[in-house]
Amino acid sequence: MKLLLVGCGAMGSSLLQGWMNSSTSFERITVISPHLENAENFQNYSQVQFYHAIEEISDSNWDVILFAVKPKVLPLILKDYQKLISEKTIFISIAAALTLSSISEGLGAGACCARVMPNTPVIINKGVCGLLMEPNTSSQSRSVLEGLFAPLGDVIWVESDEVLDNITAISGCGPAYVFHMIEAISEAAQDLGFSADQALKLAKGTLWGASNYAHNTKTSPEDLRIAVTSPGGMTEAALEVLMGDFGLKSLIKGALKAALQRSEDIRTHGSKP
Numbered sequence: 001m002k003l004l005l006v007g008c009g010a011m012g013s014s015l016l017q018g019w020m021n022s023s024t025s026f027e028r029i030t031v032i033s034p035h036l037e038n039a040e041n042f043q044n045y046s047q048v049q050f051y052h053a054i055e056e057i058s059d060s061n062w063d064v065i066l067f068a069v070k071p072k073v074l075p076l077i078l079k080d081y082q083k084l085i086s087e088k089t090i091f092i093s094i095a096a097a098l099t100l101s102s103i104s105e106g107l108g109a110g111a112c113c114a115r116v117m118p119n120t121p122v123i124i125n126k127g128v129c130g131l132l133m134e135p136n137t138s139s140q141s142r143s144v145l146e147g148l149f150a151p152l153g154d155v156i157w158v159e160s161d162e163v164l165d166n167i168t169a170i171s172g173c174g175p176a177y178v179f180h181m182i183e184a185i186s187e188a189a190q191d192l193g194f195s196a197d198q199a200l201k202l203a204k205g206t207l208w209g210a211s212n213y214a215h216n217t218k219t220s221p222e223d224l225r226i227a228v229t230s231p232g233g234m235t236e237a238a239l240e241v242l243m244g245d246f247g248l249k250s251l252i253k254g255a256l257k258a259a260l261q262r263s264e265d266i267r268t269h270g271s272k273p
Contacts, residue, residue, distance in 0.1 A: 001148070004057075004065045004084075005031045006077070008050075011094060012068030013038040014123040015152070020045055021125055022151035030057060054080055064090050064148060071095040071266055078106030085111045090141055092116055096168050097266035099161045100132055112137065114145050117164055117172045118152065127153035128174075130167035135159070169259035177255065182207055 001024075005012055008031050016029070020042070029048045033039065042048045051057055062084060067074055074095045081091070085107065092114045093103050104113045114137075117130040129149040133142055149155050158164050182203045189199035214221055229235045242248045 001025065001063045002027050002059075002061065003029045003148075004062045005029060005068060006054075006066065006081075007068035007073075008033040008036075008038050009068065011118065011120065012066075013041065014120045014127075015066070015068065015094075015118060016042060016048070018122040018125050018127065018152045020048075021123075024148070024151050030059070032057070060084055061086070062089050063144070064092060066092040066094070068094050071098050072270055074098060075102070075106055078103065082108050082111075090114055090144060092145070094118060096172065097165065097263040099267070100134065101161075104134075112141055114141075115161070115164055116145070116149060117168045118149070119171050120175050122152040125152055128167075128171040129153060129155050130164050130171070131155055131157050132159070132161065132164045165260060165263045166256075168263065169256045173259050177252070178207065178211075 003026055005016060008016065012031075012033075016031070016038075019026070019029075026047050029045075031039070031042075031048065031050045032052070032054055033050060034052055036050050036052065039050045042050075060083065065081060065084060067077075069077070074093060075098070085091075087110075090112050091103070091107055094116050096117070098115075100113060100115050103115070104111060107113065113134070115132040119127050119129075121127040122129065129152060131145055131149065133145065146155055146157075156167065158167065182200075185203035185206065186196075186199040189202050190196060194202065214224060217224070219227075225239075229239060
């Protein structure tokens with residue numbers, strides 16, 4: 001497979017590292033990155049080449065062209081890639097909020113387009129990727145798309161931009177929620193007298209162990225919680241706070257609502273705060 005990756009910031013480099021960690025076979029990966037950020041992380045991979053701009057690339061034969069740029073940038077550069085449209089090329093956007101139809105219109109007739117919403121754990125092949133293509137897309141193109149992202153973690157096919165936006169709010173943004181929980185537990189542990197190193201080890205280890213346990217068992221999260229919660233014990237007392245009217249469920253629902261509202265704002269007005 002020949003992949004042209006446009007953008008190598010946090011998400012682009014996470015995808016690239018995930019593919020390098022997997023058994024995915026690439027004939028060539030070419031990266032376009034104006035400032036060549038993160039290029040040094042891939043200098044030991046002979047199949048990865050970095051360039052500043054598309055004008056430096058003479059090859060017009062690509063299996064996949066993936067845009068890993070910010071939503072405000074993507075509409076401005078799509079026209080530069082119209083010359084690379086071919087029957088076999090799949091154009092992929094990972095930009096939040098920008099609809100599949102807007103990407104197709106920006107590229108023009110004949111472009112096979114997809115939207116994908118990955119999250120940063122793809123860097124260790126433990127990500128979640130939502131996939132969206134037009135309903136009339138060939139089974140071969142759908143197979144290529146799934147084959148590209150399946151080595152990076154779990155893949156979930158969706159049928160609309162709205163559902164992909166929901167995935168963005170849940171798993172696309174979700175690692176930040178978890179990282180903040182680690183921060184919160186660590187800070188609370190320090191308030192109880194633990195050192196910063198001890199507190200971080202307690203927070204990270206607890207979340208890592210519990211999430212891996214939940215991932216690798218068929219037992220539901222509810223039953224796992226109940227099994228840990230002794231009647232009248234310390235866990236029950238803590239959960240009375242976390243499960244109250246203004247507890248964790250309420251906060252998560254409010255966070256998702258805010259994320260989806262921002263998605264709508266980006267779609268309507270651009271990505272300005």
